[in-house]
Amino acid sequence: MIHVTIWNEYERERSRPDVAKIYPEGIHGAIAAGIHQDGFAIRTATFDEPEHGLTQEVLQNTDVLIYWGHALHHKFRDDIVERICSRVHQGMGLIVLHSGHHSKLFRKLMGTSCDLLWREADEKERLWVVDPSHPIVEGIGPYIDLPEEEMYGEHFDIPVPDELIFVSWFAGGEVFRSGCTYRRGQGRIFYFRPGHESYPTYHHPDICRVIGNAVKWAAPVKRAPTYYGHHEPLEILAK
């Protein structure tokens, strides 16, 4: 069984009635409900909990971490960022959603600014599948339509993705690499763009299906830890 921790900043749902109305159980609650059918062991954690709810013990028992944050990026504890990065390097899967692109965590793992273009204009987004052979799009049609979303546009200042799975079209004239995978250490990372807090994106079954598929894809591969350091030669070495 895959152990999933859904982390959510959980600030806007409590400070803004319009967001609370869309996500009465928080974004983490909506995602938990949306991937429930996949049979994962799910726990949630939020910013206000001690150590942001991401203690050493929680992370050690997490196979895949889902991460949503925005307004409090700058207040996220640096030592917890380090702790999460270490776990990714050891093999924990990581799914970064929407505005998580600008989190300390994602920027540290990427090595770039992760800047982009943006606009809040309640405009249509269409996410096109560009890698139909990838397990992350199992059960998904040629595209996913979201009637209203925040726009994110190129250039998105990320490293070249290992795999590019979705490209978004926005009504106002932009495109965006919306579904990207990376490997860091033994861990696999999926960045998935949709999910501004003022739209019911995480109630959309296809969006949840993609997140659930991504959890399965990012779950750690079982093998002995990779070793590094001094290494003895084969006996064949004879100069």
Place this chain on the structure above:
Amino acid sequence: MIHVTIWNEYERERSRPDVAKIYPEGIHGAIAAGIHQDGFAIRTATFDEPEHGLTQEVLQNTDVLIYWGHALHHKFRDDIVERICSRVHQGMGLIVLHSGHHSKLFRKLMGTSCDLLWREADEKERLWVVDPSHPIVEGIGPYIDLPEEEMYGEHFDIPVPDELIFVSWFAGGEVFRSGCTYRRGQGRIFYFRPGHESYPTYHHPDICRVIGNAVKWAAPVKRAPTYYGHHEPLEILAK
């Protein structure tokens, strides 16, 4: 000096007055004029010439081949396809434009169907730069606007590009991987989407700039031919 051969089917410019009006010197002529300032040694070749104008001698003296075709793909001689592929494998650069995606040549080099979505609706195309560090976009802004073009949409059935440089937005709701690079043998390939014959796309300075940049990028690297076959071991091999 880089030796460039611009190959054009040159059928529509002669059979359709509307196309002839846009390209009185043919698409090949427009491209030749558009990249003239780069100082290449340019020759052109067309379908109706003997061996489609692509004799062994012509190809041996070509550093980079630019290829535009559409209506006569099925009539292109198979042995000439083989000849071009061999030259690419030896190191000749290849730039495939627009409907060349469905040529025997491109499909053979890709190993896929190269199918896509399409629509002729005189609609706006915006080509976004997604790799701003690439020499192919030297001198190009964040995007190139084409007021009217044919639409090509995803899924584009190509292998995963080695480098993805442009992604197009179309007014009707589609996106497309519009600028893609590949390596095949010692040769480098650039596929560049724009250029339906009924629009003046190859008179656009940015489009020509991209093609000129791509020629420089695709020009062969000077080194001894790679060898293959039986190989002797280092003396160190002692079992």
Place this chain on the structure above:
Amino acid sequence: MIHVTIWNEYERERSRPDVAKIYPEGIHGAIAAGIHQDGFAIRTATFDEPEHGLTQEVLQNTDVLIYWGHALHHKFRDDIVERICSRVHQGMGLIVLHSGHHSKLFRKLMGTSCDLLWREADEKERLWVVDPSHPIVEGIGPYIDLPEEEMYGEHFDIPVPDELIFVSWFAGGEVFRSGCTYRRGQGRIFYFRPGHESYPTYHHPDICRVIGNAVKWAAPVKRAPTYYGHHEPLEILAK
């Protein structure tokens, strides 16, 4: 349940006693035994069967095809090559082993010569894992040692792999990209180098483990067929 067809040329096991001794049930039999524990539905097929044992019906009922060939590449029927390619494009997984690199099938899917360096000198091969996060190396240590194998060396004339999983070291001084993945159409392809017929490579548990892992990785993703062709615009299109 994943339906696997193991295709083997099955010529050397019958013409050479030394090979027959190593593979009394054929290479296909050894592989079938080696991946038996994974619970696949396995069938085998060989060159001498009608249509090489790869009828339309067999392929339609195959999720992943494993392919070993060498001496009879040139006699393999072209129409069957086309048939297999079509099925890969539709989503069938393909695992090409060792000398299958020079098959019509693999070369057609790659678009390159697939040439390489080689030497038969009973020398040590060590396959190093360079992507420890990949499901194909589940359960595998930092490397796999094969006491005696045929050498394959770089430059290996393949397209840039989508993923590079193994790199081989050979005692005589060469390296080789030994485990490579590709996507073609909806299908996923894994090339895995080891397995010259005169060595007991396919009796090695780690080699079989990799092949079994690759079958799971290459199994088709369940989704509606991708469509191509003319496409209607969103109503938003208003020029």
Place this chain on the structure above:
Amino acid sequence: MIHVTIWNEYERERSRPDVAKIYPEGIHGAIAAGIHQDGFAIRTATFDEPEHGLTQEVLQNTDVLIYWGHALHHKFRDDIVERICSRVHQGMGLIVLHSGHHSKLFRKLMGTSCDLLWREADEKERLWVVDPSHPIVEGIGPYIDLPEEEMYGEHFDIPVPDELIFVSWFAGGEVFRSGCTYRRGQGRIFYFRPGHESYPTYHHPDICRVIGNAVKWAAPVKRAPTYYGHHEPLEILAK
């Protein structure tokens, strides 16, 4: 003209007579001499200079930075690391040599530990070219032989390279991805493995040729700065 700054820690050449004998002008001096013929404007900088010799002004006037460090990685000023990263993001090319893999700079740009296997055993290294079409190998044969070098082995904990150009073979049984490219922001990065201070590696003409080629490849592309932030829609946006 390309402006190159060669940065060297320059510690071992002064503290160890055996190293001083090999590099009487420092590693930076040897590299400067080795790439002299390429016609670059070259300056050098070392650890002991104010701000490590990498002032804002120096970096602003640097097109490509070459970086060699080892013993003093932990003492390198964090603010200078930030400054270099910013310049890379703006488009400055970066060539990281040998033990620079463990510098704060490279690790920050990669987002991984950059750990590896190593051994000092005066053993033979052979660097095989695996991408013969890349401008970085212009003029280089199928491989480069170094009679004695330090061994670096896989797994090398780096992100998947954008391009893999060299793979090393070591006599003691290891392989290594020795020549890797990355893009970060507008900047291009090349990591090149050889160059332990106790061997005359940077006097080898092929090693210098690769470094010179890499400088040309990594030089910034001329275009307007990429912009990020809020973005207005096309007028077409009408909900």
